[in-house]
Structures are given as C-alpha cells and as structure tokens.
Amino acid sequence: MTQDATPAKDRPWLFRTYAGHSTAKASNALYRANLARGQTGLSVAFDLPTQTGYDSDHILSRGEVGKVGVPVCHLGDMRALFDEIPLDQMNTSMTINATAPWLLSLYIAVAEEQGADVRALQGTVQNDLVKEYLSRGTYICPPKPSLAMITDVAAYTREHLPKWNPMNVCSYHLQEAGATPEQELSFALATAIAVLDDLKGKVPPEAFPAMVGRISFFVNAGIRFVTELCKMRAFTELWDEITAERYGIEDAKYRRFRYGVQVNSLGLTEQQPENNVYRILIEMLAVTLSKNARARAVQLPAWNEALGLPRPWDQQWSLRMQQIMAYETDLLEFDDLFEGNPAVTAKVEALKAGARAELDALDGMGGAIAAIDYMKARLVDSNAARLGRIEAEQTIVVGVNRWQEGEPSPLTAGDGGIMVVDPAVEAEQIGRLADWRASRDTQEVNAALETLRADARAGRNIMPASIAAARAGVTTGEWADIMRAVHGEYRGPTGVSRNPSNQTEGLDTIREAVDAVSTRLGRRLKFLVGKPGLDGHSNGAEQIAVRARDCGMDITYDGIRLTPEQIVAKAIEDQAHVVGLSILSGSHLPLIEDLMARMKQAGLADIPVVVGGIIPEEDATRLRALGVARVYTPKDFELNRIMMDIVALATPEEAAA
Numbered sequence: 309m310t311q312d313a314t315p316a317k318d319r320p321w322l323f324r325t326y327a328g329h330s331t332a333k334a335s336n337a338l339y340r341a342n343l344a345r346g347q348t349g350l351s352v353a354f355d356l357p358t359q360t361g362y363d364s365d366h367i368l369s370r371g372e373v374g375k376v377g378v379p380v381c382h383l384g385d386m387r388a389l390f391d392e393i394p395l396d397q398m399n400t401s402m403t404i405n406a407t408a409p410w411l412l413s414l415y416i417a418v419a420e421e422q423g424a425d426v427r428a429l430q431g432t433v434q435n436d437l438v439k440e441y442l443s444r445g446t447y448i449c450p451p452k453p454s455l456a457m458i459t460d461v462a463a464y465t466r467e468h469l470p471k472w473n474p475m476n477v478c479s480y481h482l483q484e485a486g487a488t489p490e491q492e493l494s495f496a497l498a499t500a501i502a503v504l505d506d507l508k509g510k511v512p513p514e515a516f517p518a519m520v521g522r523i524s525f526f527v528n529a530g531i532r533f534v535t536e537l538c539k540m541r542a543f544t545e546l547w548d549e550i551t552a553e554r555y556g557i558e559d560a561k562y563r564r565f566r567y568g569v570q571v572n573s574l575g576l577t578e579q580q581p582e583n584n585v586y587r588i589l590i591e592m593l594a595v596t597l598s599k600n601a602r603a604r605a606v607q608l609p610a611w612n613e614a615l616g617l618p619r620p621w622d623q624q625w626s627l628r629m630q631q632i633m634a635y636e637t638d639l640l641e642f643d644d645l646f647e648g649n650p651a652v653t654a655k656v657e658a659l660k661a662g663a664r665a666e667l668d669a670l671d672g673m674g675g676a677i678a679a680i681d682y683m684k685a686r687l688v689d690s691n692a693a694r695l696g697r698i699e700a701e702q703t704i705v706v707g708v709n710r711w712q713e714g715e716p717s718p719l720t721a722g723d724g725g726i727m728v729v730d731p732a733v734e735a736e737q738i739g740r741l742a743d744w745r746a747s748r749d750t751q752e753v754n755a756a757l758e759t760l761r762a763d764a765r766a767g768r769n770i771m772p773a774s775i776a777a778a779r780a781g782v783t784t785g786e787w788a789d790i791m792r793a794v795h796g797e798y799r800g801p802t803g804v805s806r807n808p809s810n811q812t813e814g815l816d817t818i819r820e821a822v823d824a825v826s827t828r829l830g831r832r833l834k835f836l837v838g839k840p841g842l843d844g845h846s847n848g849a850e851q852i853a854v855r856a857r858d859c860g861m862d863i864t865y866d867g868i869r870l871t872p873e874q875i876v877a878k879a880i881e882d883q884a885h886v887v888g889l890s891i892l893s894g895s896h897l898p899l900i901e902d903l904m905a906r907m908k909q910a911g912l913a914d915i916p917v918v919v920g921g922i923i924p925e926e927d928a929t930r931l932r933a934l935g936v937a938r939v940y941t942p943k944d945f946e947l948n949r950i951m952m953d954i955v956a957l958a959t960p961e962e963a964a965a
Contacts, residue, residue, distance in 0.1 A: 320634035328378035353377035356842035361788025371898035396424035445844020486691025490662030521562030536594035568605035580707035616726030688803035748781035872903035
C-alpha cells in the first residue's frame with residue numbers, strides 16, 4: 309500500500325515584525341533574537357527624529373528619542389544596528405521616507421564595511437512622501453524636490469543595487485487616516501504613477517520596464533476581510549492595467565503587483581485588548597488566502613499596540629501566528645480559492661470602477677503631487693464619516709460600542725502589558741552623538757556636506773554624495789539641514805476647513821451649549837488644538853478640530869510638529885479658552901511638562917488643558933498632577949462627550965456656580 313505523495317507547497321511569504329526601539333544596540337539584540345525564532349526578514353522602525361531629519365539633541369527631538377523606533381544619527385549607529393547580521397544575506401525593509409536616501413546611504417556604507425557585495429543587497433526603503441503629506445507627517449521638503457529624491461534613489465539602485473526595491477508605495481496610513489477602499493486604491497496608484505512619470509527621465513528607455521517591475525507597495529488590511537481581499541485583487545488587476553496601457557510594459561513579470569502588508573493597527577482597541585488577537589488573525593486572512601493576490605511579505609502588529617510599545621514576547625506571538633498559518637495549515641497547497649467566485653468578482657469590479665473614477669479626477673488635477681490638498685481634505689471627511697458610524701453604532705466594535713462589560717484581562721496584569729523605554733536612553737544617545745562628532749574629521753565632514761549641497765542645488769542625483777557623506781561621519785540632522793537649506797521646508801495641508809460641514813445632525817444640544825457659553829464669555833468659545841513634538845499621526849487631532857468646528861466653536865488647528873513654546877504663543881495670540889493637545893508617540897510626559905510650565909510662566913495657568921494619546925493610567929495620573937484637566941485615550945471614542953467636556957471647562961466660574 310502506497311501513501312499519497314505530499315502535495316507541493318508554495319513558498320511562504322516573508323515573515324517580518326516591525327521593530328526598533330531605544331538604542332541601536334538594543335534593537336540589534338531584538339533583531340537577532342527574532343531571526344533566531346524564525347523571522348525571515350527585518351523591518352526596521354526608526355524613531356521620529358530620524359524620520360524627520362533631526363539629530364537626537366535637537367530641540368524638537370526632546371522626549372521622542374527611541375520612542376517609536378530606533379535612533380540612527382550616523383554611521384556608528386547603523387553599524388551597531390546591524391552588528392553580526394550579514395547584510396548580503398538579509399532582506400531588510402526600512403520604513404523611512406523623507407530621509408530614505410540618507411538611511412539607504414548609511415546601510416550601503418555599513419554593507420561595504422562588512423565586505424558585502426553591494427549588488428547583492430536585498431530589501432526596500434519605503435520612500436513614499438505623498439502619503440506623508442496625507443497621513444503620517446514625517447515629511448521635510450516640498451512635494452516636487454521630494455519626488456526628485458524618490459526617483460534619485462530609484463535611478464541609483466537600478467545601476468548599483470539591482471535587487472533592491474527603491475520605493476514602497478504606502479497606502480497603509482491612508483486607511484488609518486480614514487480612506488475608503490476606493491480612495492486607498494486610487495491615491496496609492498496615483499502616487500506610483502507620479503513616481504514612474506518622473507523616473508522615465510532618469511533611466512534609459514530600455515531599462516524602464518524593469519524599474520516598473522521593482523516598484524513595490526505596502527498596504528493595510530482591515531477587519532472587513534472580504535472587502536479587503538477584494539481590494540487586493542483589485543490592486544493587482546488595476547496595476548496590471550496601468551502598467552500595460554499607460555507605460556506599454558509587455559513582460560507580465562514587470563506588471564506584477566508586488567506588495568507587503570501590515571494588518572490594521574487603527575482597529576486595535578484599548579478596551580478588551582485580548583480581542584485584538586482575533587482581529588489580527590482575521591485581517592491576515594485577507595492578504596494570504598487568495599493566491600493570485602497574496603502578499604510577498606507580512607508583518608503583524610501585536611495585540612497590545614493600542615496600549616503602548618509591545619514587548620519582545622508580544623511580537624513573538626504575532627510571528628507565531630504567521631508560522632502556524634504557513635506551516636500547519638494546507639493553505640499553500642492550493643491554487644487560488646476565489647477565482648471565478650461571482651460575489652468576489654462583482655466586488656472587485658465595483659472597487660475598480662470607483663478607483664478608476666477617482667484616478668480620472670486626480671489626473672484632471674495634474675496628478676498626485678498637484679492634488680495633495682484635495683486628497684487630504686477627502687481623507688479627513690472620510691475619517692469623520694467613519695467615526696460617526698462608530699458613535700452611531702452603525703459600525704459595531706466589540707468591547708467599544710457594544711458588549712463593553714467583560715472580565716479584566718490577565719494579559720495586562722503585572723507590568724501593564726507593555727514595554728516602557730527608559731528615559732535615560734535619550735541622554736545616553738545624546739552623549740554618544742557628542743562623542744561621534746568629537747571623534748570625526750571635521751574637514752572631511754565639511755567637504756562632504758559641500759559636495760552634497762552642490763549636487764542638490766544642481767539637480768544631480770544625491771545618492772553618491774550622500775553615501776560619501778555617510779562614510780565621512782555626517783549626521784542625520786546635518787544631511788537633512790542641507791536638504792532644508794536647498795529645497796526649503798514644507799507645511800502640509802491639515803485638511804481641516806474653518807467652515808462647518810453639513811454633517812451637523814445630532815449636534816443641536818452641543819451647539820446650543822456652545823452658543824450659551826460663548827454669550828457668557830463675551831465672544832465665541834476659542835478652542836486651540838495643538839500637536840507638540842514630532843508625532844505626525846494627526847487623525848485624532850483633525851477629528852477633534854472638525855467636530856469642535858461643527859459644534860460651533862472657533863477653532864485653531866495649525867497642523868503637526870509644533871514646539872510647546874509655539875503652542876503657548878498661539879494660545880496667547882488667540883486668547884484661547886481651552887487648549888487641546890494630541891500626542892501618540894509616547895512623548896507626552898516631557899512635552900506636556902514643558903508646556904504646562906510655559907503656560908504658568910505666561911500667566912495662562914487658568915486656561916484648561918486637555919490631552920489625548922496612547923497614555924497609560926500611571927502617566928495620566930502624573931499629567932493630572934501637572935494640572936491637565938482631562939486625559940483622553942483611544943477608549944474615548946465618543947467625540948460629543950469630549951465636546952461637552954470642553955464646553956464645561958470653558959464655562960466661567962460665576963456662570964457655572
């Protein structure tokens with residue numbers, strides 16, 4: 309009796325966890341541990357100063373060093389980050405955008421030091437600035453020179469790093485900013501079109517098809533997993549269509565939609581956080597079940613990301629989820645499970661039609677670069693509608709707006725279920741940075757910076773000069789300062805109009821309360837919304853500002869990346885009645901401590917300050933002790949209740965008595 313042969317299995321996708329924190333040395337230990345546990349690729353998270361082009365000792369870096377990723381200020385940091393990890397044998401994804409040319413230069417310089425064949429390097433730099441303007445906020449320069457830097461990287465890798473993906477069109481944060489599936493499809497594809505249109509002038513015509521084949525995508529998969537699965541099939545078919553019809557790419561392998569994914573972090577809840585494990589698994593199904601649209605790399609968030617920074621154990625749990633799906637199930641033994649399914653086909657066609665209509669509208673505006681303000685406003689409106697559906701219980705979120713009662717989670721007992729970065733890390737990193745500056749050849753650094761400046765001004769490809777600067781010991785802040793000096797800085801659109809929307813249904817009671825308190829104050833209730841520090845996750849601040857505006861308040865919201873000093877100055881200028889702050893990077897304690905001290909010095913101690921963010925209860929207690937009037941976390945999804953709190957805080961004492 310013979311046994312059936314074991315069915316042939318497809319190779320699994322790359323297993324990644326998005327990781328990096330505190331220091332390069334600590335992150336290196338985490339990477340090596342994850343690789344030993346079966347991870348097959350690295351996905352590097354950089355801290356906000358590194359992402360926005362500041363050294364760790366810059367005033368804007370205060371409180372942000374090592375919080376949401378690893379600080380990399382110079383070649384020494386990059387060297388420590390990849391110590392004992394052979395880069396020519398690794399597939400490394402770096403989530404880096406504005407400073408992508410610089411971080412890739414440091415990576416190349418370290419590979420050279422290791423004796424690696426640079427042409428063998430494999431990996432990706434995200435290198436997508438358009439989504440930074442729309443959703444994430446780590447941009448530096450204006451759109452046109454930023455686009456040129458994206459294509460500089462692409463052109464350089466074509467010649468010197470033939471296995472490297474020079475750009476990862478990132479629709480992930482678009483969904484987090486509220487994008488509908490049609491908007492996610494169209495805005496991402498419009499970004500890719502803008503990059504390819506610019507790249508055509510930088511590579512020989514015969515090399516262009518292969519470069520089209522090296523553009524990759526990084527997407528989000530949400531909880532509506534059938535829709536998300538159909539979205540991925542729509543992405544695949546639309547990309548094939550665009551590359552064939554717009555660019556005349558004949559070879560099917562260059563038209564393939566290649567994407568990596570992190571499943572949705574926006575839908576992870578602070579309430580009943582154990583439920584997030586199921587959400588993550590279901591979302592992974594959307595990008596693995598359909599062979600014809602399967603992700604090439606998957607990284608999963610940890611169950612506790614709505615609470616704070618995941619621990620190594622939490623990341624291991626997410627990695628095991630991938631390994632069980634790939635190796636214990638029979639998923640990889642079958643052809644596409646949905647080919648010819650009428651329900652799937654109909655949904656895919658509907659998504660494609662909606663995306664094509666949006667793409668036509670963007671084309672009519674001159675493409676993605678010209679349409680940034682339009683896209684940002686659309687995302688803010690879509691996000692407002694999404695939150696409205698949750699508040700109205702049209703969208704059910706288990707444990708949040710339905711079935712809130714439950715047993716306390718043992719997962720959060722003891723240490724609180726998250727990792728806390730030691731505050732001493734920042735001072736130690738600044739000390740290492742000072743030592744680095746003192747030990748380098750100043751003449752060599754200055755010469756490298758002058759060459760970089762000259763090449764940037766002349767419009768030459770900045771990669772050769774950036775790599776030379778990396779070798780010379782130039783720092784991240786010094787590299788970015790050259791880009792700022794040559795190209796200027798940019799303030800992205802907020803997407804928040806000062807004019808109320810027509811979506812004021814259900815706000816009558818709050819509007820009446822705002823009118824009443826405004827009468828008592830003698831002028832319209834003034835609410836200042838600010839984002840101190842480098843955190844670019846502006847979705848929450850935008851939605852608070854939009855709802856306050858629609859409730860009849862006079863709002864000020866000037867966008868991201870403000871110092872406490874600037875916010876206090878604006879509070880004085882606007883004569884604000886209430887100040888609201890949003891910080892999601894974990895830097896709330898030092899930044900708010902600074903701001904509250906400045907408020908007191910300016911004679912504004914009587915102005916109520918409210919704070920929102922991913923803030924553990926222990927930290928919330930400390931913030932209240934500093935004088936913060938209210939602390940809101942992701943569990944506080946009822947915006948109307950927050951609005952009534954603001955009205956109560958603004959009410960004069962004699963009127964409230």
